[in-house]
Amino acid sequence: MIFWILVAAMTAAVAAVLLYPLLRGAKAAADDRAGEAAVYRDQLRELDRDLAGGLISAEEADYARAEIGRRLIAVSGAASEPSRPRVGRHLFTETFVLLLLPLVGLCLYTTMGRPDLPSQPLQARLEHPGNDLAILVSKAERHLAENPDDGKGWDVLAPIYYSTMRIDDAELAYRNAIRLLGPTAARLDGLTETLMKRSDGTVTEEITAVLKQLLQLEPDNPRARFYMALGLEQAGQKQQALAGFQALAKASAPDAPWLPLVNEHITTNGGTPTQAQPLGNPTQADVAAAEQMSTGDRQQMVKGMVESLNAKLTENPDNLEGWLRLIRSYAVLNDREHAVDALKRGLATFPANGEKGKQLLALANELGIATEGLTE
Incomplete structure (x- = not known):
């Protein structure tokens, strides 16, 4: 209820701000016309004094009185109907401000907002963040500010910082997690x-x-x-680098996703790349045939094997x-x-x-491979 009272008050305030120039303009115009009429009446009284004092002739007085009277009638006629020109100019604007503007705002809120939800202060959102990553991070940061020695909190927050490219914060979180919980391969x-x-x-x-x-904890870690x-x-140190890349290629499965990149570095350092087979367990005939093929033919053979596996999985x-292969x-x-398909x-x-x-x-x-939208 408080929310709707605030909305009504804000709408009224906005409408008043928008209408003020229109109303003020009309009032100013009416005030100007009243001032002009007073000036013309003063001129008539001054004309009578001049005539009585013999400063002007009767003929000149009649001519001046007729001109001043004409102007006074024109101003008085306009002042008697002050709203007519204003209505003609501003009726649509005032209608929009007073009626359509609140109506449009309400329609937008009911369409794009969530009027069915109860009000929820920040504290409640932090206690029940749901899937809101920003609130989850805020909650974790507030907790760690109060409990800086909570290693599990740093351990949870570190990969989130990295995924959102808060690199300095990610480094601090990883180092704190390692300091408090000890080093692991994952950390x-x-x-x-x-x-x-x-x-x-x-x-x-x-x-x-x-x-x-x-590598002391996980000697076979391919990334390390x-x-x-x-x-x-x-x-x-190209020779030592080549030996390292070749050893990694030899220890990797034929369908390891990092093998193509490793082969690029093997070539860069003057070695012969290891040919990757995207499917496991190739037959001896497949291996023998692949050794005799050109690069293009070998690629075609690989694609054929993949399509064969695809057909089997369809059935x-x-x-x-x-599916993993x-x-x-x-x-x-x-x-x-x-791959996504x-x-x-x-x-x-x-x-x-x-x-x-x-x-x-x-x-x-x-x-x-992006997994957004695939986990629902």
């Missing part, structure tokens, strides 16, 4: 990505120290191994491993449109809220 990996974003892709000494700590090799490449969609295969082929079809069989659906979404996030 060190997130810190690495944050520092790489801040350095615009340059592997600094600070990043190298974090990578070494990460890639960045270590990249740091050697940026430092001009029998209840195959989680098949198909999504990864399209990503390796840099065919994002078909495969993800949608896979989620139609394995809903996003189920364990298998979560595996599909996790793979999509790993490959950088």
